[in-house]
Amino acid sequence: MRLPVLSPAVPVILVGIAGAARAAYLDLRRRRLRISRVTIAGLLTALDVASMGVTAGTAAGLLFLVATYLTFVQPLYLFALFAFEAVATVGIGLFLWREGRLQVQFQRPIGIVFAEFLVLVGAYELVEPHFFFNYPGFPLNKEPTLFWAAWVFCGGAIITVIVPQFLKRREEHRIIERVTTQGEAIQAEYTPATAECPHPERWKMLDSMTAEVEVLDFLKSLVVTVKPELVVETGTFMGLSAIKMAEGMKANGFGRIVTCEFDPVVFQKAKERIAASGLAAWIECRNESSLDMKIYGTIDIFFSDSDIPIREKEIRKFLPQINPNGIVVTHDASSHYKIVREAALRLEQEGLLSVVLVATPRGLVIAQKREGRK
Ligand SMILES: C[S@@+](CC[C@H](N)C(=O)[O-])C[C@H]1O[C@@H](n2cnc3c(N)ncnc32)[C@H](O)[C@@H]1O
Structure with a gap:
């Protein structure tokens, strides 16, 4: 029996398809999307995923071609061309993969991977003829074409539409939209390492x-340890810290939390989450600014977690009402963010608080009021 003769291009294409499928699968998985949900997350997300897949597939095919080149007995000038293309495609693929990771972490707009794919591939195709073709003695000719210029133009046009829209929206709203469309999942903390916390990836985060x-x-x-009657939190966001503290209160069997969120959209989302948690009875949610919030009674735990630049103001405002045996906690006090850390040290220098700097990735200050401490 005669076996059919396969073209040398067949294994290259197969490896390319396998690479594309694998990359698209991994990309979908890290975005926590199912194919059926891609339409909900939007066409642009689908194009982002597809761009990553096509690039990875092309890179895999080219690498395979280069690695097995000699078995195909092709002319040597093609080897140099394929090697150059493989290196460029791997470079583009690594860049797009990183962009996708930043997207998952909400610092890039949906569609940016696709737009950058168009720009980079188009630019590469425009530049390549200057490196490889049209040389005296090089047997192939290729000219930059309008087709590839159109890719660059389309990619650039998409970027100019999506980036300003993305930047206009508050990060809180972007996160809420993502959680609503794609659900939420725990990932490794990605805040940059600091001198005091060199391994942030050992911690976990939701957003x-x-x-x-x-x-x-x-x-x-x-909450379980201090057994507070009253906890005050500034900055509810989606209500997860309030819900956690309410779990402690439920275990204690008494107490209440007052938490404030000034953004009405975020406040609405927090109300829904808190209602769904079954712990709403322990939490009073207020749609107001911490700087306008009035609290009656003594605060046993004060958790300042609103806008970073106003944390010091909040602590100064509520300090007279804080129980000297109580605890002040403020978040985002790492040396990376600076502002809260410096504010805490200033409050300590002024003799108002005794502070402990806890080296979590974003940094936590645990403090106690000096006045009246027994
Ligand atoms: C870091 S998030 C809070 C996270 C939340 N405590 C948690 O860990 O689940 C900060 C929140 O504070 C809100 N915020 C900012 N300035 C505020 C203010 N002056 N009063 C009330 N909320 C504010 C923001 O809208 C945002 O939702």
Whole structure:
């Protein structure tokens, strides 16, 4: 029996398809999307995923071609061309993969991977003839074409539409939209390493606004340990820290939390989450600014977690009402963010607080009021 003769291009294409499918699968998985949900997340997300897949597939095919080149007995000038293309495609693929990771972490707009794919591939195709073709003695000719210029133009046009829209929206709203469309999942903390916390990836996080998972657990333990009558939190966001503290209160069997969120859209989302948690009875949610909020009674735990630049103001405002045996906690006090850390040290220097700087990725200050401490 005669076996059919396969073209040498067949294994290259097969490896390319396998690479594309694998990359698209991994990309979908890290975005926590199912194919059926791609339409909900939007056409642009689908194009982002497809761009990553096509690039990875092309890179895999080219690498395979280069690695097995000699078996195909092709002319040597093609080897140099394929090697150059493989290196360029791997470079583009690594860049797009990184962009996709930043997208998952909410610092890039949906569609940016696709737009950058168009720009980079188009630019590469425009530049390549200058490197490889049209040389005296090089047997192939290729000219930059309008087709590839159109790719660059389309990619650039998409970027100019999506980036300003993305930048206009508050990060809180972007996170809420993502959680609503794609659900939420725990990932490794991605805040940059600091001198005091060189391994942030050892911590876990849900999103860039909600405190680290370990800090949420700590807040619950604090409530169980301190047994507060009244906890005040500034900055509810989606309500997860308030819900955690409410779990502690439920275990204690008494107490209440007052938490404030000034953004009405975020406040609405927090109300829904808190209602769904079954712990709403322990939490009073207020749609107002911390700087306008009035609290009656003594605060046993004060958790300042609103806008970073106003944390010091909040602590100064509520300090007279804080129980000298109580605890002040403020978040985002790492040396990376600076402002809260410096504010805490200033309050200590002024003799108002005794502070402990806890080296979590985003940094936590645990403090106690000096005045009246026994
Ligand atoms: C870091 S997030 C809070 C995270 C939340 N405590 C948690 O760990 O789940 C900060 C929140 O404070 C809100 N915020 C900012 N300034 C505020 C203010 N002056 N009063 C009340 N909320 C504010 C923001 O809208 C945002 O939702």
